[in-house]
Amino acid sequence: MADREFAHILIYSTQTLIFSILALLLLAYYRGFGRTYVKFWLFSLSALAVNQLSLTLESVFNQQEVGSVIDITIALVRQISNYLYFLFLMLGIYSATTQKKILPQVIFIGIIVAITIGTVAALLYGFSSNSVFNRFYLRESLAAFVFGCGFIAAACYLFSSNIQHFSGKILFIFCFSVGARFVTFSFASIVSLTEDWFRHLTEWLIYVDLGIHTTLGFIILIWMQGAERHIADTAINRAKYLDKHDALTGVLNREQVLEKLTNEIKISEGGGNKLCIYLLDIKRFKFVNDTYGLKVGDLILGETARRLNHSLLKPKVVGRLSGDLFLYVIDYDNEQQKLTAVDHIHALIARPYHVAQQEVHLQCSVGYCDFPSDADNADDLIQKSNLAIFQARSHNIQSVKYVAGMQSNGRHLLEMANEIRRAITNEELILHFQPQLNLKSNRLEAAEVLVRWQHPDKGLLAPGQFFDDIEALNLFSELDNYVLDKTCQTIAKWYKTYKRRVPLAINITADEFQATNFICNIKCLLKKYDIPPIYLELEITENVVITDIELVMKTIIELQNMGIKVSIDDFGTGYSSLAYLRRLPIDKIKIDRSFIQEVASNDSDLTIVKTMIELSHGLGKRVLAEGVETKEQLQLLRNIGCDAVQGYFISKPISEEEFTKYLKRK
Structure with a gap:
């Protein structure tokens, strides 16, 4: 008997030490990176360490009378810390998978509920030595049922969330297994509490829980490593994307426009095709920013890029060069197609923009030139389209085709x-x-x-x-x-x-x-x-x-x-x-x-x-x-x-x- 109590004290005290160390590691990590889910798991492991400490003290003071101050205090600490451990573990899982902020009111209500259930479980029937079964049902069976349902629900949630990194699958398996363990124990305690085999099962579950808690610590560390790697990979991929695309509108940026246009020129040279390069500038866009605000202006730029990208003419290149200046490139066979494209661009921009409960009407100036008749490389084509659009803006004309001689006027201006x-x-x-x-x-x-x-x-x-x-x-x-x-x-x-x-x-x-x-x-x-x-x-x-x-x-x-x-x-x-x-x-x-x-x-x-x-x-x-x-x-x-x-x-x-x-x- 004494050997068994000593083994329990050794197991619980060891777990107290392990989870205290893990909590300190999470505290250092949280201070460095500030992840919200890490904070919840820090609280969860801290509560688990307190819970294991209370089990250690319970084994030390196992001869105390039922209802004594030490007995009730240990029971209160054990029950409350147990429910807080479970609450913060679940909050951490939700925060880690959604990256959404949990309202302080929700956290506060959860803490109050956990403390209330733990207090009721510890105090109800806690002063009567004849209420052994009732105390067991409240302190062990109820907790097992709540935890079992909670872990199974978490497993279903993780399964439906489709977590990208491998640690998500491990956590799913863990939650499902632990949920099955607690639900099985809860039902078994109701039907077989007085059976000898159930008493032996309870002894073995101490070692099972030791493995469960140890596994949980490893899973948390694996999750953090996997999550940070996923964040790093996402950041690298986003950096690569932004290196090629405009951050605001998602279309190609200036550098990639030049590269893509150069490739299209090579393809056209090989196939004998002709390209038309359009530059379009939204008229009075500064007025839109000043009147409706920069946020509305940004939404309009994004919508303009979307309209150009998904236009019926299937453009070869769409990009944003700067501000409200966009590039639009098509291939064509005859002059009528070029003029149709000009009308199409004006129609796209003229459609009302519905943003922030506002209906905004805009127009644009268009300047364009041809490959290969006007130039044979991307830089010159953009420059000559720019000269044409400058003429369009200067003389308040909707569309201007580049003609020779515009360079001298451009230099003069x-x-x-x-x-x-x-x-x-x-x-x-x-x-x-x-x-x-x-x-x-x-x-x-x-x-x-x-x-x-x-x-x-x-x-x-x-x-x-x-x-x-x-x-x-x-x-x-x-x-x-x-x-x-x-x-x-x-x-x-x-x-x-x-x-x-x-x-x-x-x-x-x-x-x-x-x-x-x-x-x-x-x-x-x-x-x-x-x-x-x-x-x-x-x-x-x-x-x-x-x-x-x-x-x-x-x-x-x-x-x-x-x-x-x-x-x-x-x-x-x-x-x-x-x-x-x-x-x-x-x-x-x-x-x-x-x-x-x-x-x-x-x-x-x-x-x-x-x-x-x-x-x-x-x-x-x-x-x-x-x-x-x-x-x-x-x-x-x-x-x-x-x-x-x-x-x-x-x-x-x-x-x-x-x-x-x-x-x-x-």
Whole structure:
């Protein structure tokens, strides 16, 4: 009897030591790698070590009376640690196979349930020496049944999860075997508890459990090694994939586009086929990012790549070169197929994008060239398609085919881009001012801000000498921001020097006026230079309005609430001018010079101008006439009720130095 107790003490104490060491190893591993499942298994092995320690103490104090403090304490620790061991083992299996975060509330509830069951099993019938069978059923049979069902359920879960690494199969076999052991013991204890063979079985199960627990420790270590190897292999494969594919969209990246296109060129040369290389650029994609957010923009790029990859034309190459620039390559037999492909690309992009409960409508610019007629290698083909798409963007054309001679224009624009940006940085772009005369008071009312380029080599350049390049390079937004800053700076400087402020009117392009940060930028400038908003006037054309009238109206209202005046420039040259005039909450109408040139000699122009003035006044808007060049024009405009004029008869655009003469007059 004493030998048997000593053997039990030796077995349980050895297992306590082993699982304590394993728990310390898992703690070190968890601190290094931070895997959640390792943390659960660390708690599980720690609870198992405590459970084995309680069994050791139970064997040492086996002569204690039933219900004594030592007996109840050991029973409590043993039962609670047993259920906690099982709980954290199951949580670890779930976490290891799904990589999902388990809610803290779930863990807390599980711990409370485990402690409750363990406490009830230890205390119920724990103080009565006559309740031996009831205590056994609660402490041994119930635990065996719970563990058996739990392990079998875990085995079924592992089988259905299709774990990739080998340790998953080992854990499946272990869970099924241990589940069968516990379920069998639970049913056997119910029907054969008083039989001698069951007592001998219980003795042998101590050694079986020793093997089970030892195997569990090895399985945990094997799982961790297999899982980390699987993670490493996945990371290596992903790195290889990302080395060849764009991380955001999944299509080929720039390097692989060149490689794949080169291979397709070789195949085409051998078979005598022809290729068409398309570059497509999504229009106003920055506006999408600014309006809907970067996440929506990324989803749209991914959807664009998917549409191109799965298009009916079965492209040879699809790739993303940068930003919103995609490459699309097909082989063709005749010219009609190329044109069909262009229409197909536009149709793919024009389909509404449904992302984040938003419906986004987009268009694209397309530039394309041919192999072998335009170039015979991948780099040159992409470069020439890029020149074609540059022409498409610059001239707002949907599709452009590469033609010889585009290189020289491209080089010119590249040089101009560097020069214009340098001019902005070095403040070579200077402001000129054209006075506006109030016809009621016959005094200076305001001035329109105009830009000149004081080129270091070419001298003073008029807008017509560089505005086309700015438009082609899409640099108007940068120019607008520069002019706004310089204008506000000038208003502040004049007040400091002459104690006078003159309202200055600035032309704003569509892109800048509709930018999401436009209002914020204006507020910052007013605060930076301490300028009252009434001295800043923004001029927009009707082309700005028709792009998105609702957005424009919202922006105008915000500006007016700040105290900034907004006027329509070149009125009468856009679409449905009178209809827009009725809807827009603007302050001033600027009649285009084309109506003023012959107003004194052409009855039709006179009637049109008079109607514009009467209609504008009827809607509560002031009217300014541009391009006044003669005394007759001036007098006629005064007679028909025009509020203000500007033009060469009043003054041509003049430098700041000349304009300050107006400010010196009292």
